[in-house]
Amino acid sequence: MKSIAHLTLVVCLLAAWGWAAAPAPAAINSSEELQKEDGEVGQYGGRLVIGQRAEPKTLNPVTATDALSREVIGRCHADLISINRVSQKTEPALAESWKTSPDGRSFTLKLRKGIRFSDGQPFDADDVVFSFTVYLDEAVGSPQRDLLVIDGKPLVVAKLDEYTVRFTLPRPYAAAERLFDGLAMLPKHLLQKPYREGNFAQTWSLNTAPSDVAGLGPFRVKQYVAGQRIVLERNPHYWKVDRENHRLPYLDELDFLFVGGEDQQVMRFEAGETDMVSRLSSENYALLRKEQSRSGWQLSDLGPSLEYNFLLFNLNPIDAGKMNEIARKQAWFRDLKFRQAVSAAVDRDSIVRLVYGARGTALWGNVGPGNKLWMNQSIPHPQRSMEAARQLLKSAGFFWNDSGQLLDSSGKPVEFTIVTSSSNTQRMKMATLIQDDLSHLGIQVHVVPLDFRAMLDRVFQSFDYEAAIMGLGGGDPDPNPEMNVWLSNGATHLWHLNETQPATDWEREIDTLMQQQMVTLDYGKRKKLYDRVQQIIAENVPFVFLATPDVLVGAKSQIGNFHPAVLDHYTLWNADQLYLRAPARGVERAGIR
Amino acid sequence: MRRKLCLGFLVGAMAALHCAILAAAFIAPYDAGAQDRDLPYAPPTRVHFRDSSGWHAPFVYRWIPDRDGYRLDTTTRYPIHFLARGESHSVLGIFRSNLRLFQVDEPARLLFLGTDSFGRDEFSRLLYGGQISLATGLLATLITVATATLIGTIAGYFGNWIDESLMAVGELFLCLPWFYFLIGARAFLPLHLSVAGTFLLLIVVIGIIGWARPARLIRGIVLSARNRNYVLAARGFGASSFYLLRRHILPETSAILLTQAALLIPQYVAAEATLSFLGLGVSEPVPSWGNMLSPLQQYTVLVSYSWLLAPAVALVITSVMYWLLADVLHHWVQSHSIN
Numbered sequence: 001m002k003s004i005a006h007l008t009l010v011v012c013l014l015a016a017w018g019w020a021a022a023p024a025p026a027a028i029n030s031s032e033e034l035q036k037e038d039g040e041v042g043q044y045g046g047r048l049v050i051g052q053r054a055e056p057k058t059l060n061p062v063t064a065t066d067a068l069s070r071e072v073i074g075r076c077h078a079d080l081i082s083i084n085r086v087s088q089k090t091e092p093a094l095a096e097s098w099k100t101s102p103d104g105r106s107f108t109l110k111l112r113k114g115i116r117f118s119d120g121q122p123f124d125a126d127d128v129v130f131s132f133t134v135y136l137d138e139a140v141g142s143p144q145r146d147l148l149v150i151d152g153k154p155l156v157v158a159k160l161d162e163y164t165v166r167f168t169l170p171r172p173y174a175a176a177e178r179l180f181d182g183l184a185m186l187p188k189h190l191l192q193k194p195y196r197e198g199n200f201a202q203t204w205s206l207n208t209a210p211s212d213v214a215g216l217g218p219f220r221v222k223q224y225v226a227g228q229r230i231v232l233e234r235n236p237h238y239w240k241v242d243r244e245n246h247r248l249p250y251l252d253e254l255d256f257l258f259v260g261g262e263d264q265q266v267m268r269f270e271a272g273e274t275d276m277v278s279r280l281s282s283e284n285y286a287l288l289r290k291e292q293s294r295s296g297w298q299l300s301d302l303g304p305s306l307e308y309n310f311l312l313f314n315l316n317p318i319d320a321g322k323m324n325e326i327a328r329k330q331a332w333f334r335d336l337k338f339r340q341a342v343s344a345a346v347d348r349d350s351i352v353r354l355v356y357g358a359r360g361t362a363l364w365g366n367v368g369p370g371n372k373l374w375m376n377q378s379i380p381h382p383q384r385s386m387e388a389a390r391q392l393l394k395s396a397g398f399f400w401n402d403s404g405q406l407l408d409s410s411g412k413p414v415e416f417t418i419v420t421s422s423s424n425t426q427r428m429k430m431a432t433l434i435q436d437d438l439s440h441l442g443i444q445v446h447v448v449p450l451d452f453r454a455m456l457d458r459v460f461q462s463f464d465y466e467a468a469i470m471g472l473g474g475g476d477p478d479p480n481p482e483m484n485v486w487l488s489n490g491a492t493h494l495w496h497l498n499e500t501q502p503a504t505d506w507e508r509e510i511d512t513l514m515q516q517q518m519v520t521l522d523y524g525k526r527k528k529l530y531d532r533v534q535q536i537i538a539e540n541v542p543f544v545f546l547a548t549p550d551v552l553v554g555a556k557s558q559i560g561n562f563h564p565a566v567l568d569h570y571t572l573w574n575a576d577q578l579y580l581r582a583p584a585r586g587v588e589r590a591g592i593r
Numbered sequence: 594m595r596r597k598l599c600l601g602f603l604v605g606a607m608a609a610l611h612c613a614i615l616a617a618a619f620i621a622p623y624d625a626g627a628q629d630r631d632l633p634y635a636p637p638t639r640v641h642f643r644d645s646s647g648w649h650a651p652f653v654y655r656w657i658p659d660r661d662g663y664r665l666d667t668t669t670r671y672p673i674h675f676l677a678r679g680e681s682h683s684v685l686g687i688f689r690s691n692l693r694l695f696q697v698d699e700p701a702r703l704l705f706l707g708t709d710s711f712g713r714d715e716f717s718r719l720l721y722g723g724q725i726s727l728a729t730g731l732l733a734t735l736i737t738v739a740t741a742t743l744i745g746t747i748a749g750y751f752g753n754w755i756d757e758s759l760m761a762v763g764e765l766f767l768c769l770p771w772f773y774f775l776i777g778a779r780a781f782l783p784l785h786l787s788v789a790g791t792f793l794l795l796i797v798v799i800g801i802i803g804w805a806r807p808a809r810l811i812r813g814i815v816l817s818a819r820n821r822n823y824v825l826a827a828r829g830f831g832a833s834s835f836y837l838l839r840r841h842i843l844p845e846t847s848a849i850l851l852t853q854a855a856l857l858i859p860q861y862v863a864a865e866a867t868l869s870f871l872g873l874g875v876s877e878p879v880p881s882w883g884n885m886l887s888p889l890q891q892y893t894v895l896v897s898y899s900w901l902l903a904p905a906v907a908l909v910i911t912s913v914m915y916w917l918l919a920d921v922l923h924h925w926v927q928s929h930s931i932n
Binding site (some may be wrong): 449 | 626628630633661710711712872876877878888890891893894896897
């Protein structure tokens with residue numbers, strides 16, 4: 001009896017240990033065409049814990065829109081051609097090489113042979129064709145569909161043989177290969193059935209059994225505990241190896257803990273419960289820097305990000321009956337000199353210092369110094385000048401009364417409201433600073449914090465606002481994703497939405513230039529066109545650009561191959577190459593106080 | 594004797610607090626919205642009386658921005674000027690003056706409680722903010738007391754179905770989750786109101802919520818007073834309802850009203866602070882004890898800049914003072930009603 005009890009105990013322990021251990025990387029098969037990574041060689045083992053603001057919403061790469069879901073999904077799936085986050089250039093991924101046709105419209109991609117999904121099933125051109133069918137299907141409603149439709153026509157995918165695919169675009173598209181970044185290749189063997197049955201959008205929710213989910217990324221789903229964490233484990237069939245032919249990833253597990261907002265994430269990181277923290281505010285960064293010498297954290301200030309914050313005036317044509325106050329004030333907003341005067345009066349240096357703790361950069365255009373390839377360096381960066389602002393207002397017919405109030409040409413005092421999201425403390429601070437700046441011009445500004453959704457509703461739907469402070473950008477340095485903002489009929493052409501045709505000459509010129517650069521394949525020529533667009537924007541001030549924050553990240557000292565980047569995903573884009581160094585003897589472990 | 598001493602101390606302290614806040618424009622060294630963008634999050638400047646060269650009139654040193662904060666420039670003394678000229682302000686809305694209690698010479702700043710993220714003097718904002726917060730509390734209490742008296746008296750005096758229906762409405766108000774009601778009421782209002790408009794609105798909204806409890810107390814008193822001998826006698830002599838109420842019944846309620854008011858005021862000050870804390874009350878740049886505490890929701894601010902907690906301390910002190918006053922009034926009511 002005793003021996004049976006002992007045996008049972010041993011078996012149970014072995015089973016538990018076997019279950020708990022992450023899968024070892026599969027042995028390398030000579031038929032696999034693997035990608036060799038050139039980075040530092042690391043060591044196997046370990047588990048990385050990352051804090052998330054809230055739970056992801058889904059594991060479905062096609063329908064996921066929120067950043068939290070994409071953070072998890074991005075580690076489980078792979079794309080055909082990737083943009084290297086550090087060099088910002090494209091490099092082969094699942095497609096090991098490709099050829100462009102001379103007219104720039106066709107791409108023939110050769111896929112890697114012998115690759116398998118995380119559940120062991122083989123990957124080939126059928127999966128690619130299936131994936132694109134799903135992305136382009138309007139019934140599924142993927143947000144990525146818009147990226148694959150040019151001039152209203154979707155791109156066409158054709159399978160040439162088991163490992164070759166051809167994409168044909170409706171017309172030549174500059175940097176078309178950048179389109180593929182982030183488009184996860186889906187397993188046809190798992191998803192074809194739900195797709196045919198019409199409930200694709202509901203598949204791969206968070207509660208899906210891990211064995212029903214598979215991808216080509218470095219990790220696969222191991223376990224989801226509702227409200228607490230989602231754990232990913234190594235994909236034993238991952239198709240990348242390091243310089244010494246060890247199959248990646250090095251890490252056994254990635255553990256995403258749902259800890260809460262930025263403050264909670266910083267507290268957990270300080271306590272050593274999480275290993276990495278991304279997109280810190282400058283205050284939190286300064287707080288961590290104070291303890292850096294003791295804890296040995298790797299804290300990086302990566303320089304200006306690609307996002308831009310701005311003050312925007314409501315120039316949408318509105319029903320003067322219902323919103324007559326706003327319609328009356330639009331006469332001021334439409335005056336270029338008024339907008340230029342506001343831009344001249346804004347104290348951008350103080351915004352950078354007080355809002356971003358000097359870890360930021362002032363902006364006078366939508367392309368800032370973080371985007372080295374595309375910034376127009378010759379756009380003027382005028383210093384703040386109240387004198388210039390006053391001159392501009394005077395020449396536009398405004399004048400001041402005895403108590404210093406600014407009045408328009410009909411004698412009404414100039415005052416307006418700025419709405420901004422109450423949850424974004426930085427934009428709230430910018431609003432307060434601008435309020436003070438404009439008070440020196442005699443303009444009375446009211447700051448109204450609104451719930452984020454309520455603000456979006458006013459800016460996009462009801463147009464019931466006068467001015468707003470918002471932010472855009474940040475995805476890709478390439479000009480093409482900015483088309484939505486600058487094309488007159490673009491979805492985020494915020495100051496004047498739903499234009500059926502360009503409302504002004506300069507908007508018409510921007511339309512032409514942006515369309516042109518989209519089909520120009522030569523970088524030099526594209527740069528000239530985009531430079532001119534930036535110049536027109538700077539001259540006509542549809543947005544009063546304010547500032548951009550630096551990208552601030554942190555990680556524990558033991559994390560090797562930590563190469564954070566200015567592009568999303570700032571810290572985990574190379575999760576397949578991250579590894580944990582064994583701590584050197586005598587060094588205090590991070591987080592133990 | 595000791596009790597009278599304590600009472601005197603309490604009344605004196607409350608008077609001092611309220612006078613200080615009333616005279617905010619005189620006592621505060623700077624205007625509420627005056628930003629100093631070179632001195633964000635500056636710690637309080639201590640007042641010194643002595644340095645290496647001996648004793649002096651009270652003086653301060655200047656903060657110089659440093660790599661990771663500020664350091665004191667101890668080379669120059671900046672004496673505090675009393676009753677000096679500063680930024681002009683309006684006195685009770687009647688005339689303008691620029692006489693201020695404390696000033697220091699530029700470029701030093703007199704910061705008894707440090708600065709906030711825009712370099713605005715926290716001490717000045719505390720006083721100006723006190724005006725908004727206390728005034729809201731006091732005026733809202735006035736509205737509540739007036740409403741409660743009206744409704745309670747009508748219910749208690751006329752009785753029957755009037756009494757029952759009014760008290761039923763009162764019960765409804767009692768079980769309202771007042772916090773969500775406040776937020777909801779604020780959401781219905783226009784996007785932007787002038788400062789005066791917001792102020793008035795806050796007062797009305799806060800004041801209307803809490804009438805039910807005092808109303809019931811007053812109803813009880815009116816009910817019992819209605820049947821007293823002297824009231825019946827006066828009625829017998831032909832007195833009108835109005836006369837009875839004014840001369841005999843309502844004076845009975847004054848004691849309880851005072852106690853209730855003393856309890857409601859700190860509650861309403863806290864209600865205004867809560868609304869402003871959440872961004873639903875007075876907006877920038879007008880200070881209120883609530884919106885001055887709003888930045889402390891950020892972990893780094895709470896941990897690194899503790900001087901910004903001053904409005905919380907002020908709220909606690911104010912509340913405690915009013916509760917002590919309510920206690921005193923309560924004892925006074927009891928001792929009188931025994932007679």
